[in-house]
Amino acid sequence: MRPKKSKPHARARIYRATPNNLRRLAAVLRRGGLVAVPTETVYGLAAHALDADACARIFVAKGRPTSDPLIVHVGGWRELKAIAETNAAARTLARAFWPGPLTMILPRKSVVPDIVSAGLPSVAVRMPRHALFRRLQRLAGIPLAAPSANPFGYVSPTTAQHVRDGLGDMIGHILDGGPTAIGVESTIVDIRDPQRPRLLRPGAITRAALEKALGRRVSEGARHATPATQAQLAPGMLSRHYSPRTPVELHAAIDRRRAAFTDTTEAWLFFARPTGLAGKNIFALTPTGRATVAARRLFGTLRALDAQQFTRIHVELAPGSGLADAINDRLRRAASKR
Ligand code: TXA
Ligand code: MG
Numbered sequence: 001m002r003p004k005k006s007k008p009h010a011r012a013r014i015y016r017a018t019p020n021n022l023r024r025l026a027a028v029l030r031r032g033g034l035v036a037v038p039t040e041t042v043y044g045l046a047a048h049a050l051d052a053d054a055c056a057r058i059f060v061a062k063g064r065p066t067s068d069p070l071i072v073h074v075g076g077w078r079e080l081k082a083i084a085e086t087n088a089a090a091r092t093l094a095r096a097f098w099p100g101p102l103t104m105i106l107p108r109k110s111v112v113p114d115i116v117s118a119g120l121p122s123v124a125v126r127m128p129r130h131a132l133f134r135r136l137q138r139l140a141g142i143p144l145a146a147p148s149a150n151p152f153g154y155v156s157p158t159t160a161q162h163v164r165d166g167l168g169d170m171i172g173h174i175l176d177g178g179p180t181a182i183g184v185e186s187t188i189v190d191i192r193d194p195q196r197p198r199l200l201r202p203g204a205i206t207r208a209a210l211e212k213a214l215g216r217r218v219s220e221g222a223r224h225a226t227p228a229t230q231a232q233l234a235p236g237m238l239s240r241h242y243s244p245r246t247p248v249e250l251h252a253a254i255d256r257r258r259a260a261f262t263d264t265t266e267a268w269l270f271f272a273r274p275t276g277l278a279g280k281n282i283f284a285l286t287p288t289g290r291a292t293v294a295a296r297r298l299f300g301t302l303r304a305l306d307a308q309q310f311t312r313i314h315v316e317l318a319p320g321s322g323l324a325d326a327i328n329d330r331l332r333r334a335a336s337k338r
Helices: 019-030 052-062 077-083 088-097 131-140 160-167 207-214 291-307 323-335
Strands: 013-015 035-037 044-048 071-073 102-107 122-126 173-175 187-190 198-201 248-251 266-272 282-286 312-316
Touching (some): 019 044, 019 131, 266 291, 282 291, 291 312, 291 323, 312 323
Parallel strands (some): 035 173, 266 282
């Protein structure tokens, strides 16, 4: 299934969230156009989820292979039931975490076009919490398919300007919702079998939180792909995912005394600000060491460092677990070779 090439737009316009603009963007979505939208995780590139042609435009704009399925964003449980088979465990997770940064994999209903789920019998669904997203979706009155609004393989966008930097020549409309609050993509859990929930992508909703809500163990699912679902059982497992152009090298902990900070062609990104160490090649993800702040600043910092002339970006992994797992997952992907 190969989407038709569409003519590149001039330059994407960034819209402020006025009532008029929201109505206008909702109309664009209803008639099959693309709109980049803020969510609490990262910006998404949205299209009418039940319109196969509209969804095909997403793949063209991102340069994304059609083997990589999209997440369908819904406004509520009723809308979810129209597109997916639900179960009690899904209901429990929705009650606990929706609206919010949790995506569930469920059996797909036939109204969902093949292109949305890359022909898989399942569909990824999520109900975002972002107030502007929800207003726009209510006005549009349709489920919205939306991957992160970046060119395929690059770092996800956390501001409207990031979206324009990456897709400005490919799309016409970006809704500005300011910097996103969480900064890493949603947690993805496969809940098709309520007895065997599996975590496919770590995010702000931690595995511990999922296990507590469900009252059972949640396994690491990404490594157990079966041939039938190999298309993209493990989300974002493609090696180019989330990668800056500059090579990224990871460190469990950067030794403050011994590392070669004097070579200013290489950047050093600490997790927390290193006391007593400064230089124009020394950076920190968070002044205080708080993981929520680090997650929010992660992609913007990688983009900013990528835009400088460094030959290498050294990055210190986040300590601990929970949100740190999500940060480190994205860092490992950023560091993976092409
Ligand atoms: O926070 C988020 O999830 C953001 C915002 C915009 O909602 N969206 C996002 O979408 O990160 P995307 O397309 O960049 O990542 C979605 C991941 C992909 O790696 C895809 O392979 C996986 O979800 N996915 C989608 N449908 C799936 C399915 N049926 N089974 C397994 N994985 C699926
Ligand atoms: Mg993505």
